[in-house]
Amino acid sequence: MAERVLSASAHEPVLLNEVLHFLRPHAGGTYIDATVGGGGHAEAILEASAPGGRLLGLDADPDALRRSQRRLHRFGRRVVLVHANFDQLQSVAEREGFVPADGVLMDLGVSSDQLADAARGFSFLRPGPLDMRMDPSLPHTAADLVNALDEEDLARLIRAYGEDPYARRIARAIVRARPIYTTTELADLVARVVPRRPGQRLHPATRTFQALRIAVNDELGALERALPQAIAVLRPGGRLAVITFHSLEDRIVKHFFRREARDCICPPRQPVCTCGHKAQVRILTRKPVVPSPDEVQRNPRSRSAKLRVVERV
Numbered sequence: 001m002a003e004r005v006l007s008a009s010a011h012e013p014v015l016l017n018e019v020l021h022f023l024r025p026h027a028g029g030t031y032i033d034a035t036v037g038g039g040g041h042a043e044a045i046l047e048a049s050a051p052g053g054r055l056l057g058l059d060a061d062p063d064a065l066r067r068s069q070r071r072l073h074r075f076g077r078r079v080v081l082v083h084a085n086f087d088q089l090q091s092v093a094e095r096e097g098f099v100p101a102d103g104v105l106m107d108l109g110v111s112s113d114q115l116a117d118a119a120r121g122f123s124f125l126r127p128g129p130l131d132m133r134m135d136p137s138l139p140h141t142a143a144d145l146v147n148a149l150d151e152e153d154l155a156r157l158i159r160a161y162g163e164d165p166y167a168r169r170i171a172r173a174i175v176r177a178r179p180i181y182t183t184t185e186l187a188d189l190v191a192r193v194v195p196r197r198p199g200q201r202l203h204p205a206t207r208t209f210q211a212l213r214i215a216v217n218d219e220l221g222a223l224e225r226a227l228p229q230a231i232a233v234l235r236p237g238g239r240l241a242v243i244t245f246h247s248l249e250d251r252i253v254k255h256f257f258r259r260e261a262r263d264c265i266c267p268p269r270q271p272v273c274t275c276g277h278k279a280q281v282r283i284l285t286r287k288p289v290v291p292s293p294d295e296v297q298r299n300p301r302s303r304s305a306k307l308r309v310v311e312r313v
Helices: 016-023 040-048 062-078 086-096 112-116 142-148 151-162 167-177 183-193 206-217 219-233 247-260 293-298 300-304
Strands: 030-033 054-059 079-083 101-107 234-244 281-283 306-312
Touching: 016 040, 016 101, 016 234, 016 306, 030 040, 040 054, 040 062, 040 101, 054 062, 054 086, 062 079, 062 112, 079 086, 086 101, 086 219, 101 219, 142 151, 142 206, 151 167, 151 206, 167 183, 183 206, 206 219, 219 234, 219 247, 234 247, 247 281, 247 306, 293 300
Parallel strands: 030 054, 030 101, 054 079, 101 234
Antiparallel strands: 234 306, 281 306
8 A cells, every 4th residue: 555645844835935026915915825735835925914914725635725724724714725626716716705816826736745645646756556636536547547548549648748759659558568557557667668868867757647647637727727717816916926847837827928918819910900808917027937046956846847927907
């Protein structure tokens, strides 16, 4: 049986100072942490918005909510935690009285706590079930996809969500080796069929695991649904900060921000505007903010993080 770890200490919030700089939490403000996780960002926002600031925290992972509840307990009624995916942001915020909000934060991807819990199946470093569900109530696990999809669909999934040039080779090996039920089984299989260059730091299975996790949790679809809701709940002058960890997420955020910062989104060659679109935001980070070398050394998980921020106009 996989070892189960529920640690409140493993979580260190990424780009914390930068998030606080852009969100500008102030006394009496209203904030939403749409992916509250271990509660590190939320704790800092609540401290900076004392005495009357309030925060709504959402997370699809009930284990994460339990960790954040322990961490944020001292703030009492100033914090409301809800078990919900961030693509339900607007309806939850309206129901809980957090509209309009002064700031919204989305810290995407998998957390250190989730990776440390072998029973969740997010990491190949220790044996565990091929699960990868953020929310255990979701209908399909990574094992379901690995053992049910045909070779063509598996290759397409790994190529699209993992951006792995060896997707076809990996899919073929998976189909031949099925059934596969554990993280180490899958990781060892991928490592056998994917060539590893001298000095390569990235484990050959990293992209495959990323692809399966994204597919199981519909992470990119949820992000596309959540971004417009985040803008909708902000008051004028309110800010949305998004931290991404891979190019697929960052591309979605970058394109959405650029689109919503323009008055017209008609095709470039169209002589007259017919879309009627009006800019909703002002981009505050023309280039993404990345961690300092000191932060990367202190917290290696932060090395791929990118922060983008917009302000509601």
